[in-house]
Every structure is written in C-alpha cells, then in structure tokens.
C-alpha cells in the first residue's frame with residue numbers, strides 16, 4: 001500500500017482514485033480489527049471484514065468532520081474501534097435485560113450482613129454499618145430511580161454504558177452525564193452533612 | 208442493597224468525582240490525538256488530563272482506547288518497548304505527585 005499524507009487520503013477518497021484508496025483504507029481497518037479481536041471472537045476474518053465495512057461507510061460519510069489533528073488513519077481506526085465495540089457489546093449482552101441485571105444484584109444475598117465477615121473490631125464494624133446506612137439514605141433521597149438503576153447496572157454489575165443506555169432509551173454520552181450528575185449529587189450531600197468522600201473511604205476500610 | 212464490594216466502588220467513584228468531567232463524546236473527539244501522543248512517548252495524561260480522567264472512569268471508553276492503541280501499535284510498527292517506557296515515565300510522575 002502506498003503511503004499517503006492526510007491531504008492525499010482525503011483527496012483520493014473523494015476523487016477519481018476513490019476505489020483504490022477505499023480498498024487500502026479497508027485493509028488498514030481490517031488489520032487493526034484483527035489485532036483487537038484476535039482470540040476473542042469466533043470467525044475472526046469474517047467479523048473483522050464485516051465490522052470494517054460498517055466502519056468504512058461511517059468514515060466515508062463523515063470525511064468532512066476530520067479536522068486533521070491526527071493522522072487520517074488514526075482518526076479512521078478510532079471510528080472503526082468504536083463501531084466494532086458497539087456491535088460486540090450488543091452481541092454479548094443481547095439476551096440480558098436491565099431488569100434481570102438489577103434483580104440479580106438485589107437477589108445476590110450480599111446485603112449488609114456480608115460486612116461482618118470482615119475481621120475487624122466491633123467499633124469499626126459499627127462505624128462501617130452506620131456509613132452504609134447513611135449512604136443508602138443519601139442514595140434514596142438524592143437520586144432518581146433512573147440514576148439508581150443505572151448505577152446498579154453500570155457501576156456494580158459492569159454493564160457497558162452503551163448497553164445500559166440502549167435499554168433506557170438514551171445514549172452512552174447522556175448516560176455518562178446522568179451518572180456524573182448522580183455522583184456529584186451524592187458527593188455534595190455527603191459534604192453538606194459535614195463529611196468528605198475521603199472519610200467515607202476511611203470508614204468503610206478502603207481509605 | 209450495598210454490599211462491601213459495591214460500597215468500595217461507590218466510595219472510590221465519589222472520591223474521584225470532579226465538578227467538570229468530559230463525557231464520552233468529548234473524550235472520543237480527543238482520543239486520536241491522545242493515542243498519538245502516547246505512541247510518540249509523550250505524556251498524554253499530563254497534556255490532556257480530562258481525557259485521562261474520563262478513561263479512568265469510563266469502562267467503555269477505556270476498552271476502546273486500549274484497542275485503538277493496540278491496533279495502531281501494530282499498524283505503525285511501534286515497539287512495545289517504547290510504549291513501556293512511556294508508561295513508566297507516567298507511572299513515576301504519578302508516584303512523585305504534583306511537582
């Protein structure tokens with residue numbers, strides 16, 4: 001494949017040499033995706049080709065948004081990685097509903113009682129229990145149902161933002177903001193009660 | 208109900224929470240510049256602290272960042288040694304704390 005500057009990539013992808021430049025770009029994307037997903041998906045070659053095709057369409061439709069702040073191929077691979085992960089997360093979590101995840105969390109029997117399993121002094125246990133109760137009260141009082149559910153799914157159960165977002169009819173960016181707002185509200189409440197997040201960590205034995 | 212593991216996650220997340228954080232789209236916009244700095248052995252985290260901060264907090268973006276780094280490293284023939292040095296530099300800087 002011939003080396004191209006950013007300007008050459010753009011000019012060729014838009015011009016008469018479009019077909020050859022597109023094929024070269026496709027090859028770059030396929031190679032990158034194979035590196036990313038080697039050993040992690042079945043049918044690697046086919047998966048990489050399919051994902052590269054999806055990414056290519058997205059890239060060609062958005063050439064105008066390339067601002068030339070990086071190499072063109074870096075910019076293009078960034079799009080490909082995002083397209084690929086979106087699809088792979090979708091496949092991986094396809095059969096899991098948000099309700100299931102939340103119920104699994106609630107039903108996991110890992111309630112307050114589990115705290116006493118940790119070896120420490122009774123005073124420390126009492127302090128920790130009080131902190132848990134305090135935090136739970138703040139969560140109940142400060143956060144919306146939506147924020148609480150998102151927190152359980154994403155923060156505790158490790159569901160990707162993107163997947164949780166799809167299930168509550170929002171998008172990943174908006175869900176990040178929703179959770180950021182939730183964290184800020186809790187932090188402010190903790191501070192308003194004369195505590196700090198450092199003291200919370202301390203009380204639960206993580207400080 | 209919060210179990211000890213959740214509680215730890217929540218407390219750490221609150222401790223790390225800043226008033227201003229990038230959301231995923233803004234992080235994505237900067238990601239190509241960020242990885243190119245990393246690949247060049249520069250301190251991307253110091254140059255773009257809000258991107259670094261988002262990558263520490265967001266599993267989705269972190270995963271994509273790692274994948275992009277791996278893909279580019281292969282494509283452009285970046286040696287792992289160079290990357291390790293870049294990471295070490297960052298690690299020691301972090302260890303020393305703010306200058």
Ligand SMILES: [Zn+2]
Pocket residue numbers: 176230231232234261265266267268269
């Ligand atoms: Zn993100």
